[in-house]
Amino acid sequence: LEKGRLEQRLIEYCEDSYVPFHMPGHKRQLEFSPLSEIARYDITEIDTFDNYHAPTDIIKQEFDRAAEFYESDKSIYLVNGSSCGLISAICGAFNRGDEVLMARNCHKSVYNGIYLNGLKPHYIYPRFISKWMIYSQIDAKQIEYALDKNPNIKGVILTSPTYEGIVSNIKEIADLLHKRGCILIVDEAHGAHFGYEGFPSSSIKNGADIVIQSLHKTLPSLTQTAIIHLKSKLVDYDRVLRYVSMYQSTSPSYLLMASISSCIETMRVKGEALMMDYSKRLDVVRKRLGVLKHLTLYSPKMEDGFDYDKAKLVIGTFNAGISGNKLHDILLYDYKIQVEMASLNYVILMTSLADTWQMYEYLIDALIKIDNTLNFKENLFANVEDFEANSVLVPAVAMNMATTKVKLNAANGKLSSEYVYVYPPGIPILVPGEVVKEEAIEAIKRYRMAGLEVIGLDDKEDDLYMEVLLDG
Numbered sequence: 001l002e003k004g005r006l007e008q009r010l011i012e013y014c015e016d017s018y019v020p021f022h023m024p025g026h027k028r029q030l031e032f033s034p035l036s037e038i039a040r041y042d043i044t045e046i047d048t049f050d051n052y053h054a055p056t057d058i059i060k061q062e063f064d065r066a067a068e069f070y071e072s073d074k075s076i077y078l079v080n081g082s083s084c085g086l087i088s089a090i091c092g093a094f095n096r097g098d099e100v101l102m103a104r105n106c107h108k109s110v111y112n113g114i115y116l117n118g119l120k121p122h123y124i125y126p127r128f129i130s131k132w133m134i135y136s137q138i139d140a141k142q143i144e145y146a147l148d149k150n151p152n153i154k155g156v157i158l159t160s161p162t163y164e165g166i167v168s169n170i171k172e173i174a175d176l177l178h179k180r181g182c183i184l185i186v187d188e189a190h191g192a193h194f195g196y197e198g199f200p201s202s203s204i205k206n207g208a209d210i211v212i213q214s215l216h217k218t219l220p221s222l223t224q225t226a227i228i229h230l231k232s233k234l235v236d237y238d239r240v241l242r243y244v245s246m247y248q249s250t251s252p253s254y255l256l257m258a259s260i261s262s263c264i265e266t267m268r269v270k271g272e273a274l275m276m277d278y279s280k281r282l283d284v285v286r287k288r289l290g291v292l293k294h295l296t297l298y299s300p301k302m303e304d305g306f307d308y309d310k311a312k313l314v315i316g317t318f319n320a321g322i323s324g325n326k327l328h329d330i331l332l333y334d335y336k337i338q339v340e341m342a343s344l345n346y347v348i349l350m351t352s353l354a355d356t357w358q359m360y361e362y363l364i365d366a367l368i369k370i371d372n373t374l375n376f377k378e379n380l381f382a383n384v385e386d387f388e389a390n391s392v393l394v395p396a397v398a399m400n401m402a403t404t405k406v407k408l409n410a411a412n413g414k415l416s417s418e419y420v421y422v423y424p425p426g427i428p429i430l431v432p433g434e435v436v437k438e439e440a441i442e443a444i445k446r447y448r449m450a451g452l453e454v455i456g457l458d459d460k461e462d463d464l465y466m467e468v469l470l471d472g
């Protein structure tokens with residue numbers, strides 16, 4: 001693509017024949033995008049259109065209808081993604097300085113919420129499935145152990161499903177937490193399509209206090225559209241809603257809100273039929289991918305997860321002599337298939353109910369052809385060992401202290417002032433206020449050698465540099 005104005009580039013790209021195995025879930029199918037001539041419908045809070053921040057009329061009706069559909073106490077549309085929903089939940093559910101337990105594989109926005117509310121995080125490390133280098137489910141036992149060890153913990157924040165589709169047993173976790181008066185917030189950003197036959201059930205039905213879903217990721221809805229559900233005896237709803245209001249524009253887009261409304265209505269009226277059809281198609285796709293000899297379609301073992309979202313096609317490259325990044329390049333440059341994300345050992349292809357069967361045929365054919373060109377090789381990359389963080393300062397303190405830049409090797413033993421992570425998926429190797437251990441430095445080098453993008457470092461000509469605390 002030529003470099004040019006964004007509009008031009010968008011038009012050129014979207015008119016070309018790239019096959020979208022990534023977000024958003026509407027997959028640019030006009031059938032699922034009723035507002036295709038968007039500018040004609042772009043209004044603001046004019047007469048008869050209510051006020052998002054103090055809804056009494058049409059917007060209140062939308063929220064009430066959503067709550068009824070999702071069987072929550074309150075469901076509020078979000079026009080700034082799950083990110084603002086997660087931050088609002090974390091700020092609204094906990095008091096400044098509270099101790100919370102969070103999964104280490106939480107999204108960056110959870111870390112942002114922890115920072116903004118000055119919370120003290122404790123971490124749970126889900127077991128690492130080392131061949132794949134993906135995190136498995138979070139066990140209720142792990143949570144119980146952490147709560148026994150740190151009795152001041154006020155609540156838990158975890159991601160279910162994970163980016164790769166692994167679902168934890170939310171019911172068991174919610175029951176355990178509620179017995180101790182602790183709040184459960186579930187980042188269900190990738191699970192907006194849950195609750196239908198053939199797919200996992202939603203956390204809101206399984207007892208979580210606050211659940212945040214990105215409609216745009218897996219359902220036919222525009223980018224940035226999301227929803228926060230509240231159903232709790234422990235959470236002060238008005239407090240959460242105050243933050244929902246603060247972290248969003250005072251001019252929320254009516255296009256985005258209309259897209260949410262249309263998406264929910266589609267699911268209410270046709271959801272069961274659409275999802276049934278989608279589920280069957282996915283079963284066929286997964287079965288047909290069973291012929292791959294070197295590439296591997298991820299299908300979880302019992303111990304990996306309580307449940308699994310088959311909508312994610314995670315294709316492993318560890319027995320194929322190439323990296324996930326290489327598979328990404330082959331799919332994109334030879335077949336014009338855009339994957340959602342590429343990692344060291346796999347790529348993620350995101351499907352949705354808006355996919356056409358033609359897209360699936362094309363993908364299956366491409367993967368089989370690629371597979372036939374590959375040779376079996378022993379696991380190409382050394383497995384990465386997971387290592388526990390050593391937090392000395394909470395992020396809200398560390399991020400406001402004086403820093404200095406040192407060469408990566410010289411950072412050993414110092415306190416990080418940055419989030420260092422591989423993107424995607426954005427799970428931190430280091431959080432501000434944590435000791436930079438040698439294992440972390442080695443992991444960073446290994447990821448870079450494999451061609452992954454490590455964010456939070458300064459790549460200068462002579463060496464890699466890292467920002468650490470001056471007095472750390």
Ligand SMILES: Cc1ncc(COP(=O)(O)O)c(C=O)c1O
Nearest residue numbers: 081082083107159187189214226
């Ligand atoms: C697990 C998870 N949570 C939250 C988010 C943030 O969602 P959004 O893009 O809707 O703000 C993402 C986005 O990539 C995610 O993967």
